[in-house]
Amino acid sequence: xxSHRVWKLGADIDTDALAPGAYMKLGIDGIAPHCLEAVRPExxxxxxxxxxxxxxxxxxxxxxxxxxxxxxVRLGVRAVIAPSFSGLFFRNAFNLGLLLLTVPQxxxxxxxxxxxxxxxAMTLTSASGKVFMIEPIPEFLRAMVDAGGLLNQxxxxxxxxx
Numbered sequence: 001x002x003s004h005r006v007w008k009l010g011a012d013i014d015t016d017a018l019a020p021g022a023y024m025k026l027g028i029d030g031i032a033p034h035c036l037e038a039v040r041p042e043x044x045x046x047x048x049x050x051x052x053x054x055x056x057x058x059x060x061x062x063x064x065x066x067x068x069x070x071x072x073v074r075l076g077v078r079a080v081i082a083p084s085f086s087g088l089f090f091r092n093a094f095n096l097g098l099l100l101l102t103v104p105q106x107x108x109x110x111x112x113x114x115x116x117x118x119x120x121a122m123t124l125t126s127a128s129g130k131v132f133m134i135e136p137i138p139e140f141l142r143a144m145v146d147a148g149g150l151l152n153q154x155x156x157x158x159x160x161x162x
Contacts, residue, residue: 001118004052004078008111009039011056015089018060018068028070035071049076052117054109056082059100060089069093073149079117081106081124094141097149102135 017039023031036043053059053072059082060068069092072080079099083106093100101117103124109115116125119142122134147153155161 001116002050002078003114003116004050005048006052006054006109006111006113006115007040007043007047008109009036009053009055009059012058012061013039013055014062015060015065015068015086016062019065019071024065024067028067028074031067032071032074035075044075047075047077050078051076052078052115053080054082054106054115055080056107057084058086059084060086060093062086064088064092066092066096069096069098073098081109081115083107094144095150097145097147097152099145101137103132104135105132 013036018035019031020034020037023034033044059080062068068089072093073096077098079101080093081101081103083104084102085093085100090100101124109126113127115127117123117134118125119134122136124132124134126132144150144153147156
């Protein structure tokens with residue numbers, strides 16, 4: 001189990017908010033400082049490794065740019081918790097080692113609240129003690145996140161350092 005500070009966002013956060021198009025030519029090191037600046041200008045400079053994003057439905061809608069998930073990984077976001085995710089973003093996130101947790105009631109959590117994740121029991125516990133069930137994640141996707149993404153997982157399988 002681990003505790004994480006919540007960054008609260010609304011519904012329909014798109015990939016352009018996560019990885020703004022104007023910075024795409026800069027690579028991930030140039031994109032990450034602009035992550036979510038249109039929605040939460042302070043996010044990239046104030047997010048800390050281990051923090052989680054709690055958002056409304058349809059997180060990651062928009063284009064298929066994998067930099068949207070990569071920016072969150074670069075900033076140290078532990079997980080994104082939402083009632084639903086875009087299919088393309090969902091797969092890109094796991095491929096890059098970003099944990100996505102589907103919790104239908106996620107939006108009741110509060111900004112800056114400390115939540116506890118228990119990925120063995122697949123529960124999320126709010127600061128007030130309310131327990132929410134996390135929808136099951138297939139083992140192959142959990143293993144991908146544990147390895148730090150698909151490429152690291154493949155390197156480890158071949159005996160190379162991740």
